[in-house]
Structures are given as structure tokens and as C-alpha cells.
Amino acid sequence: MASSQSRRAPASPEPAELFERLGVHITPGTLERALTHRSYAYEHGGLPTNERLEFLGDSVLGFVVTDHLFSVHPDLSEGDLARRRAAVVSTRALAKVARRIGVGRFVRLGAGEARSGGADKDSILADTLEALIGAVYRDHGSVAAAALVHRHVMPLLDEPDLMRESTDWKTVVAEAASRHGLGEVRYVIEGRGPAHDPRFQATLTVGGRTYGSAVSSSKKQAERDAAAEGWPALEATLPVRRG
Structure with missing residues (x-):
């Protein structure tokens, strides 16, 4: 043994x-x-x-x-x-x-x-x-x-960069818009480039107001990046929560 x-x-x-x-x-x-x-x-x-x-x-x-x-x-x-x-x-x-x-x-x-x-x-x-x-x-x-x-x-x-990449900014934007009654959240997509190498530009609008845009090779990533780009401007319009 x-x-x-x-x-x-x-x-x-x-x-x-x-x-x-x-x-x-x-x-x-x-x-x-x-x-x-x-x-x-x-x-x-x-x-x-x-x-x-x-x-x-x-x-x-x-x-x-x-x-x-x-x-x-x-x-x-x-x-x-x-x-x-x-x-x-x-x-x-x-x-x-x-x-x-x-x-x-x-x-x-x-x-x-x-x-x-x-x-x-x-x-x-x-x-x-x-x-x-x-x-x-x-x-x-x-x-x-x-x-x-x-x-x-x-x-x-x-x-x-780490904080940005680790955060679901689309959810952050959607929750803020709902919580504060800001109106409909939309991502306007425009395609460009050849079929083998497409590029999509997503523009974030909340309640008809534009907050940010981004370009990526996929629609979903363009939307995520647009939400990340637009969040600081959107956040600046929100009332400060205390307590």
C-alpha cells in the first residue's frame, strides 16, 4: 500500500x-x-x-x-x-x-x-x-x-476601458429611460461597406433625442457601442439620486 x-x-x-x-x-x-x-x-x-x-x-x-x-x-x-x-x-x-x-x-x-x-x-x-x-x-x-x-x-x-467592456450599456440605458420616463429607446442602423466586410453605424436615440453613435462589423456590437458612447450624455440629463 x-x-x-x-x-x-x-x-x-x-x-x-x-x-x-x-x-x-x-x-x-x-x-x-x-x-x-x-x-x-x-x-x-x-x-x-x-x-x-x-x-x-x-x-x-x-x-x-x-x-x-x-x-x-x-x-x-x-x-x-x-x-x-x-x-x-x-x-x-x-x-x-x-x-x-x-x-x-x-x-x-x-x-x-x-x-x-x-x-x-x-x-x-x-x-x-x-x-x-x-x-x-x-x-x-x-x-x-x-x-x-x-x-x-x-x-x-x-x-x-474595463468598466466599459464589462457593463451591459444597452440595459443601463433602457433601465434609465424607463425609470425616468424619457421615452422610447431606439437604435437607428445604417449599413455601409462591401458584403464581405460590412460596417454598421448605430445611433442611439431616447425620446427622439440623439445621444451617441458607433460603427462596428456587426449590428449588435454597434448598438452596444452606441449605448456606451451615449450613456455619459444621457446620464448628465438625469436627476441626481441621493440617499
Whole structure:
């Protein structure tokens, strides 16, 4: 019968560079768990994976981001708060943070997953970052975990491109128009260009007033981009909500 020692893979040395980039130290056992993808665990006799820490980190992340947005933006509606939170805790956003830190080089992957580029997959990077947040919470508590989130995730709120790409602006426009009785929301489409390379210009109108336009190779994307372009002008006409 195989001993428990033979079923375990040798522990990786402590990655000082990762600790430096994270801004916090994680104990060896907790770190090993946080970096162990299920593909690696399966190939090494069923080691514990990072999925439980990921679950924990996801909850910590959601609370810290929600608390920050609620405190810093007292005038934002529930819907606006939810949209901003969704943008910064999305898989794409968290993967972006993980790449900046260099998490991919330290994730323990199975051979097949490693060959298929798993170390740079958004889903794996995002899940591992959440596991690291959970690991910091387990090792050092809520204050240290919150500091980690503020240090690395909260700056995403200042990146307009990410916020824009992560938001369903057509829904934002439609909800605002309905809530404030602004009239019908329409996207006027004009096609141009050859059949093999079409371009569509969408112009957003609300209550007959034009707010923005955009051009794309698909009608749906042109409408989404027009909504994003037109939202600042539309928002400026809305009454300020307080309380």
C-alpha cells in the first residue's frame, strides 16, 4: 500500500517574488493548496485542490468590493453599485490582475493542462487569484485579505476601458429611460461597406433625442457601442439620486 508521502508531490519552494508582488506572505502549506489546480491534484494521487480556498476568496472579494463601493459612492443606485462590482470581480478582470502579479508561473497544473496553455487561461488565473485571497484570509485574517484586494483589485475601478467592456450599456440605458420616463429607446442602423466586410453605424436615440453613435462589423456590437458612447450624455440629463 502506497504511503501518504509517496502520494504527495514534493512541495514547491516558497516563491519570494510572488510574495513580494502580492505584498503579503502565505505559509507554505496554505500557499501550496492555493496554487494547486485540480488537474495537478488528479495526476498526483488526489491531492487537495485550491477549490475550497477559491470559494472562500470569492466571498471575501465580493464583500470587500461591495463595502468599498457602498462607502465611496453614496449617491450610486443599487443597480449602479451592482454593475461596478460585477465589472471588477469578473473572470476577465481578475485574470488581468493575476497576470500583472505573475500568478501563472506559480500555478501547479497537470501536464495536459500545462500543454494547452492553462497558465494563461482567464478562468484558471481568476480562480487562483481568488484562492490566494482566501489563503491570505486563512493565514492573516480579514484585514490583511481586504488590504490585498484594495492593493490589487480596487484599482480596476479607475480603468474606464474595463468598466466599459464589462457593463451591459444597452440595459443601463433602457433601465434609465424607463425609470425616468424619457421615452422610447431606439437604435437607428445604417449599413455601409462591401458584403464581405460590412460596417454598421448605430445611433442611439431616447425620446427622439440623439445621444451617441458607433460603427462596428456587426449590428449588435454597434448598438452596444452606441449605448456606451451615449450613456455619459444621457446620464448628465438625469436627476441626481441621493440617499
